[in-house]
Amino acid sequence: MTTDETLRPVDPLVRIGHVHLKVADLERSVRFYCGVLGFEVTQRYGTQAAFVSAGGYHHHIGLNTWESRGGSPPPPGTTGLYHVAILYPTRTALAVALRSVLEAGVTLDGASDHGVSEALYLRDPDDNGVELYWDRPQEHWPRTPSGELAMFTRRLDVGGLLAEIRTEPAGNAPAVGEGPPDSLAPVS
Numbered sequence: 466m467t468t469d470e471t472l473r474p475v476d477p478l479v480r481i482g483h484v485h486l487k488v489a490d491l492e493r494s495v496r497f498y499c500g501v502l503g504f505e506v507t508q509r510y511g512t513q514a515a516f517v518s519a520g521g522y523h524h525h526i527g528l529n530t531w532e533s534r535g536g537s538p539p540p541p542g543t544t545g546l547y548h549v550a551i552l553y554p555t556r557t558a559l560a561v562a563l564r565s566v567l568e569a570g571v572t573l574d575g576a577s578d579h580g581v582s583e584a585l586y587l588r589d590p591d592d593n594g595v596e597l598y599w600d601r602p603q604e605h606w607p608r609t610p611s612g613e614l615a616m617f618t619r620r621l622d623v624g625g626l627l628a629e630i631r632t633e634p635a636g637n638a639p640a641v642g643e644g645p646p647d648s649l650a651p652v653s
Contacts (some may be wrong), residue, residue, distance in 0.1 A: 485527035486593055487538045491515060493590045494528045502551070502562065502567040502597075523638065525551075538592035548586070548594030559599040560629035566597070579597035580607040581614070583621050595609045 495515050498504045504517035507524055513531055516524030526549070539545050553559040563585055566573070574594075575586040581620040584598035605613040 477568045483527060484546075485529065486546075486549070486589075486591070487533035487536070487593045488528050488530055489533055490590070491528060491530050491534075497590050498526060498528065501565055501571060503565065507580075512616040531607050533591075540638065546593060548582075548596045550598060553599045556583065556626070558600050559574060559585070559597060560626050562597050563623070563626060571642050573623075576620045576623050576626075578617075578621045580619075583626065585621075 480650050486494070491512060491514070495506060495517070498517050499506060503520055504526065506515050507518050507522075508516045510529075513534075514527065514529035516527050518525045553562060566585070566587060571587055573587050574583055577584050577586070580601075582598045582600045584596050585596050587597070607617065609615050
């Protein structure tokens with residue numbers, strides 16, 4: 466790897482297209498990603514793999530058991546995927562996702578306001594980290610006096626998020642911790 470200043474930056478329109486996850490039980494994972502999070506199956510490869518997406522895209526998430534059928538998650542202290550982050554278009558869409566997660570009995574690991582975004586952290590059935598988030602408009606992102614990005618991690622008001630989609634008081638929102646602390650993990 467080089468730190469040569471003459472290297473060209475990646476095209477600003479480049480995006481992460483999809484993530485492919487090794488899972489222990491394909492049907493359990495399809496139930497989570499489709500039944501709880503609302504993705505749609507776009508293609509199956511027999512009983513070993515499935516592609517799921519939102520909005521008709523070919524696939525945002527690939528799920529397979531090719532090397533992992535019946536397997537267990539890697540132990541703490543090993544390398545691998547920290548989490549997959551799923552970007553919702555609006556705060557209201559994130560609130561709808563939160564309601565679906567809670568109704569399915571999925572436990573939140575954390576909920577954070579990062580200044581640039583609001584994020585929910587949870588685990589899929591194979592213990593893969595999943596972040597559900599929405600980005601605030603760039604003009605509302607926190608910045609230093611010199612204009613540099615100034616992200617942070619603060620506890621997200623989950624009740625306030627749920628209030629986006631309901632009219633009754635948000636007093637029964639779950640108590641959850643904030644997401645990864647600034648000092649321990651990068652924010653995505």
